[in-house]
Amino acid sequence: MHPMLNIAVRATRKAGNFIVKNYEIPNSIEDYYNNRNHLVTSINRDAEHLIIEVIRRSYPQHCIFSKVNGTITGQNKDIQWIIDPLDGTANFIKRFPHFSISIAAQVKGRTEIAVIYDPIRNDLFTAVRGQGAQLNGCRLRGSNIHDLEHTTLVTAFPNFDLRQQAQTYFKLISKLFTQSVEFRCTGASALNLAYVASGCVDGYFEIGLKLWNFAAGELLVRESSGIVTDFNGTHNYISSGNIVAGNLRIVKNLLLNIR
Known part of the structure; x- marks a missing residue:
């Protein structure tokens, strides 16, 4: 070890x-x-x-x-x-x-x-x-599902200090919901990323995270064949705290809906 x-x-x-x-x-x-x-x-x-x-x-x-x-x-x-x-x-x-x-x-x-x-x-x-x-x-190996239909995504509602973004966030969830996406909201961001890495859920997105929330989970996802980006598909999540995680196809589909 x-x-x-x-x-x-x-x-x-x-x-x-x-x-x-x-x-x-x-x-x-x-x-x-x-x-x-x-x-x-x-x-x-x-x-x-x-x-x-x-x-x-x-x-x-x-x-x-x-x-x-x-x-x-x-x-x-x-x-x-x-x-x-x-x-x-x-x-x-x-x-x-x-x-x-x-x-x-x-x-x-x-x-x-x-x-x-x-x-x-x-x-x-x-x-x-x-x-x-x-x-x-x-x-660990992450989920290999390709399409959003019948996927299970985990997320969290914006914190009180990010309430100005709540309306946009709910629109995104509503759009994904119409594509037969199932949601989980667990209240533990590190475990969310760990569950993406283990394939318990197919993808994850959240806004306003801090470095301690995702530093360990990000490596878990990457080392289990997944990817992690921000909402623009870049690596700026370290400063923005906005995270999208999953396999390549799921992240691409999520980014299309986010944009």
């Missing part, structure tokens, strides 16, 4: 055990908004601390970019870990059992390692650039 992947897996499992333990004690959850207006809980904060502790123990010079703490600089500027300690926070608060821990490691701006862990199902999605993607040690 790649040494950084080994550390990422160790960190996600440690955080996952902590999250599941507190999931069973809902009164221990304290929720609040951080300075980027994102809902987080005391569980996010403490889980992130556990992850950073594991990473720092092995790689004290690496940089870290995380949902709760933001940027933590290190001497080695070439390597950055991107952490979402609890993707699907609202689900966790409501005791809807669909959330994950997401960790990616980038080397000179390119994602090399990805781990997404669902602690409720004990599903561990991993990827190493050029070596494929796996779920619990088994190789």
Whole structure:
């Protein structure tokens, strides 16, 4: 196993055990908004601390970019870990059992390692650039369906701060619905991408994501024969946060409808 992947897996499992333990004690959850207006809980904060502790123990010079703490600089500027300690926070608060821990490691701006862990199902999605993607040690391949008809797509409704785009978004969903597309709305973007990589769903699109939402999932999709673009078919999703993912034919068809 790649040494950084080994550390990422160790960190996600440690955080996952902590999250599941507190999931069973809902009164221990304290929720609040951080300075980027994102809902987080005391569980996010403490889980992130556990992850950073594991990473720092092995790689004290690496940089870290995380949902709760933001940027933590290190001497080695070439390597950055991107952490979402609890993707699907609202689900966790409501005791809807669909959330994950997401960790990616980038080397000179390119994602090399990805781990997404669902602690409720004990599903561990991993990827190493050029070596494929796996779920619990088994190789992943995405959906090979070609046409949108009878596909299952996953998406999410725009957040409150993106409400000015809601009308356009609903028009897109309506247009796709008339093409016999089925929709899922799960509230966990990292798992959405992991499910595209595993073929559980055929495609995914969403607007306004943050880097920690998709850094790991993007590599999973690519390493399982899929592609990821923005709504214009380019790689500008890193700055825009607008994502389309799936196999080549599904993404092309989605982009035609979006345009």
